[in-house]
Amino acid sequence: MREIRIAVVGAGPAGIYAADILTREHPGATVDVIERLPAPYGLVRYGVAPDHPRIKEIIKALHRVLGRDEIRFLGNVDYGTDIKLDELRRFYDAVIFATGAIADRPLDVPGIDLPGSHGAADFVSWYAGHPDVPRTWPLDAESVAVIGAGNVALDIARMLAKPADEQLTTEIAQNVYDGLRANRARDVHVFARRGPAQIKFSPMELRELSHSPSVDVIVHPEGFEIDEAGQQAISRNKGTRLVVDTLLKYLEAEPTGAPNRIHIHLCQAPVRVHGTERVEGLRTERTELQGDGTARRTGEFTDTDVQAVYRAVGYLSTHLPDVPFDHGVGVVPNDAGRVLDLDGTAVPGAYVTGWIKRGPVGLIGHTKSDAAETVASLLADLDGLLADLDGLPGPEMPARSAVIQHLAAGGTEVVTWDGWQRLDAHEAALGTAAGRERIKVVPRDEMLRRAAG
Incomplete structure (x- = not known):
């Protein structure tokens, strides 16, 4: 050819x-x-x-x-x-x-642009050591809301609830570790619009929430509904069945008294972020499954005191x-x-x-x-x-x-590829010196210097 x-x-x-x-x-x-x-x-x-x-x-x-x-x-x-x-x-x-x-897909609710409201993509880029985002992140909220029913929402909840020292076996960058050490979050609330059979968590991600001895996972019984469409999804899809089984185990488990908690709220749709100068709370509306996998709003509202909101409703x-x-x-x-x-x-x-x-x-x-x-x-x-x-x-x-x-x-x-291999080897060497697999280099200028040799 x-x-x-x-x-x-x-x-x-x-x-x-x-x-x-x-x-x-x-x-x-x-x-x-x-x-x-x-x-x-x-x-x-x-x-x-x-x-x-x-x-x-x-x-x-x-x-x-x-x-x-x-x-x-x-x-x-x-x-x-x-x-x-x-x-x-x-x-x-x-x-x-x-x-x-x-980029983050927008969420059109009043108050979503208040200080203390963040897009998931921005936070993920920060803790993953992206070179083009700020080196620091505000982590002064003791109670946090995460809006979303996918794996990114679980990642954010876990990163906020898990102590920074438990990340020291990973490639976490030094500035991210320093930021997470100052994190004040103790309660992280994850809100999903629909029920346990409709959420998009993967079984592995959901099980990993409880792997830290410092974190209790609490599934709230309100909204734990399985409609006809949910029953069909459970019967034909192994992943859905495993997710529902894991949620049931969390629902039935007694809290251990761990210092940090991840709360999972089902059938709750966000309607407003409260606050004047910054985030002070989140209002959600109870939804009710319709039997076909969709949900309707019920007019029943709940206010949760939080000082930060993360919207994990999709990338764009x-x-x-x-x-x-x-x-x-x-x-x-x-x-x-x-x-x-x-x-x-x-x-x-x-x-x-x-x-x-x-x-x-x-x-x-x-x-x-x-x-x-x-x-x-x-x-x-x-x-x-x-x-x-x-x-x-x-x-x-x-x-x-x-x-x-x-x-x-x-x-x-x-x-070039040779330049990346030099940078890759440098990150691995940083990790070896600290007893880890690698430590990620964050600043772009340093990445370029290391790639140039």
Whole structure:
């Protein structure tokens, strides 16, 4: 097959899987994975709580892919700033956007913008050591509300309730450890709109809440309802059954008297954040299941005294320069991964995969199949993309060195795969000195220095 040059924008699992599948399906392909951060792996590195080493095992597989000769990592390159779409077209036959979803989905309730109200994505980025967020976080609230019924809500609750010293076996950065040591939270309230069979917790995440001896998990009986749709979900889905069983165990367990508590409230919808100058409480409304998995509001309200609110109601993709975007659903319009313009026609040589393609849903398995669909579309379009003896249009500068020279001329300090390996080794060495697997480097300038050697 004729050699083809492909750019993948985004070095999270979606982008890396796309590069892997593409180079295996088309032996003549070389791929540059372009990432705005100096480190690869996306939300696996910057969206997973530090005490989840089993989930981070996926990094080993992603590392093997990026280490292949036909795939090249170009870090610290910001699409839209350091390089634009028309520039990418000069160097590549096609571009696959895999930039994911890193912003918080808004929650439209009065008071949500008060000081002390936070988006989950921002807090996750802080405790995961993201280089582009503030180094400190306000953790002066003794009672906290977390709004959401997914694993991110559980991660936030666990990070707030678990003592900082229990994180010292992880890769937690020093500034995050220092912040968590000053955390005053003792009661963390998690609010879900629907019942136990509808929430999106994974069984493992839910069980991990009780692994700390310093934390009691309290499931409140009000709202613990299982309707007909819930019974069907329990009978046909093992994960749902395990989640409900775990919630029942928490419901029936006697509190141990641990100093910190995670409260789970079911069938409670947020309606208002109380406060004048900052968060002083949360009002929720009791919901009632309708038998089909949906819930209606009942007009029965509860006020909970909290001094901070975290909204974990979903991630949202952001608009990429020069790429069509559907702001209503937060994705790039596409047909099986082919980017569609506003009139529904395919944008030549532009593709998407991952959350920016389908929205922030699904696990790693979905990401792989999603990437396979996009790659299949790209390969099916090759005849219209490639330059051949008949003079069809192709990249103006297809040499692998050309894009590096272009970025260097613009003053971009590119972190190559060798540079990332130097930074990776430095983090591992910091961990070894402290008896841990690694300690994450946070400041971008230090990451660049270590990558440069």
